[in-house]
Amino acid sequence: MEDKILITEKLYAYYGEHCVLKDVNLEIPKFKITAIMGPSGCGKTTLLRCFNRLHELSPGGRIEGQIWLGKTNLLSLNPIMVRRKIGMVFQRPNPFPTMSIYDNVIAGYKLNGIKIKREEADQIVETSLKKAALWNEVKDFLHRKGTFLSGGQQQRLCIARALAMHPEALLLDEPTSALDPKSTAHIEELIIELKDSVTIVIVTHNIGQAGRVADYTAFLYLGELVEFGPTERLFTAPKDKRTEEYLSGKFG
Amino acid sequence: MKEIERNCKKRLFLNWFVQALVFVITGLSLVPLFFILFYLTKQGIGSVNWSFLTHLPRPVGESGGGVLNAIIGTLIIASLSTIMAIPIGVTAGIYLAEKKTGKLVHLLRLSTDILQSTPSIVLGVIAYLWIVKPAQSFSAFSGSVALAMMMLPTIVSSTEETLKLIPYTLKEASLALGVPYYRTVLKVILPSGISGILTGTLLGIARIAGETAPLLFTAFGSPYLNFNLFKPMNALPLVIFNYASSPYLEWWRQAWGASFILIVMVLCFNLLAKWGASKWKIKF
Structure with missing residues (x-):
């Protein structure tokens, strides 16, 4: 078996009294794409937000159980350090409206007050934008505000912003749900290209998307991890009846 | 059919009427503002000149x-x-x-x-x-x-x-x-x-x-x-x-x-x- 990078053990997540995740035991392999799918309200996004500990910031957000980042206990780390190691891209593109494209990419350094040399910053911006397949489109106006870009471009800018921090894992929360089909295809290609350098966990509403991009797929239903395995196996020979029903469109 | 036509006419008239009403009321609410501005300008502008802006007050009696x-x-x-x-x-x-x-x-x-x-x-x-x-x-x-x-x-x-x-x-x-x-x-x-x-x-x-x-x-x-x-x-x-x-x-x-x-x-x-x-x- 490959290396595991994110491991949850008996993970429970709550909003106040409401239990959103029940006993989730998941091992996410390194340098692979793992999709988390399931119907609305099954806890996909919550699970993703446990990994970078954004869940704790929601009112009443609480986690029980264990999460491991490699060999370190993720819950014993400072949340701020966790978020610098694990990047996240959200449903709706959210570049910083006050910053230029350039500043958006190195926002992780700027906002954190991490001093970097000019040449180093230039280098980070260029490689991150290239990795996010946006460099050719924006290289001539790096110092303009990022908000005039199209939705798909903005989302790739957000991916570049996350990659600039050299994260160990990249969490994508339905990154294409607000985009048109063409931008969606573009982002999916990009995700597949990225997996050589970073582990990717993608939450998706779209079964097709999981099938197209993911090496492994987890199916979540009502806060429980129903099934987890290589995407091909899960799609062709689901072990659980609920997975089969979901895949054939009986609910969700 | 006729019923609908009549209804439509009524709608259009009502639309026109309310729009006119809004215009009149907007105009009315602007009257005090314009009156103040007009009166102030009329009374005040005569006294405003360069020396009024650049000099200190003088005692009563001196112009x-x-x-x-x-x-x-x-x-x-x-x-x-x-x-x-x-x-x-x-x-x-x-x-x-x-x-x-x-x-x-x-x-x-x-x-x-x-x-x-x-x-x-x-x-x-x-x-x-x-x-x-x-x-x-x-x-x-x-x-x-x-x-x-x-x-x-x-x-x-x-x-x-x-x-x-x-x-x-x-x-x-x-x-x-x-x-x-x-x-x-x-x-x-x-x-x-x-x-x-x-x-x-x-x-x-x-x-x-x-x-x-x-x-x-x-x-x-x-x-x-x-x-x-x-x-x-x-x-x-x-x-x-x-x-x-x-x-x-x-x-x-x-x-x-x-x-x-x-x-x-x-x-x-x-x-x-x-x-x-x-x-x-x-x-x-």
Whole structure:
């Protein structure tokens, strides 16, 4: 078996009294794409937000159980350090409206007050934008505000912003749900290209998307991890009846 | 079929009627404003000339003289109150927008509302008790404190309202990069809301620039050009108040002139605020 990078053990997540995740035991392999799918309200996004500990910031957000980042206990780390190691891209593109494209990419350094040399910053911006397949489109106006870009471009800018921090894992929360089909295809290609350098966990509403991009797929239903395995196996020979029903469109 | 046609006609007529009504009412509400502007210009513009803007007041009996000291005094006092009100007001606004609920939030909101509706003369009396009486002297500083208290509610609520409109996703974007909460507020939330905060501040300045009551027992007024913040200082509203209630014709004329200058200043601030709001607007 490959290396595991994110491991949850008996993970429970709550909003106040409401239990959103029940006993989730998941091992996410390194340098692979793992999709988390399931119907609305099954806890996909919550699970993703446990990994970078954004869940704790929601009112009443609480986690029980264990999460491991490699060999370190993720819950014993400072949340701020966790978020610098694990990047996240959200449903709706959210570049910083006050910053230029350039500043958006190195926002992780700027906002954190991490001093970097000019040449180093230039280098980070260029490689991150290239990795996010946006460099050719924006290289001539790096110092303009990022908000005039199209939705798909903005989302790739957000991916570049996350990659600039050299994260160990990249969490994508339905990154294409607000985009048109063409931008969606573009982002999916990009995700597949990225997996050589970073582990990717993608939450998706779209079964097709999981099938197209993911090496492994987890199916979540009502806060429980129903099934987890290589995407091909899960799609062709689901072990659980609920997975089969979901895949054939009986609910969700 | 006929039924529908008749119904349609009725709709169209009603639409026309309501639209006309809205126009008439809008026109009516503008009448007082235009009347004030017209009358002030007619009465005031005659007394305004270069020497009125650049000379100090002269004693009764001597012709000429101007309000230079009052214009400068108004600018100094208004700037000083802005400097005092912005840090407190913006901080309180951030707290209200970020915390949203809780005992302190409730208390803060209540005090802001009360301060908003406190008569301006009461604020003047308070500033007198706090500063003028212990210092044994009227001063521009005490006037600024009174006006700063008047400005506070405007700044607090404009900051709060602006920051509440900033999408939560922006905050998440910053937090997900591992940016600590305080830096997120200072470097992401605040810059995104800067246009609303500045507009609110400019409107606040426009509001206090014409206040007389808080200055009566604080800045007090002075016939000299004074730059010392701890001495009495003149201001345009004080000139208007003192001259208009005097028995001299020449002073009445000058009061009109000062009123004209004051309203032009206030209008400029309002227009600046409007222009700034569109210029600095940030698209999300």
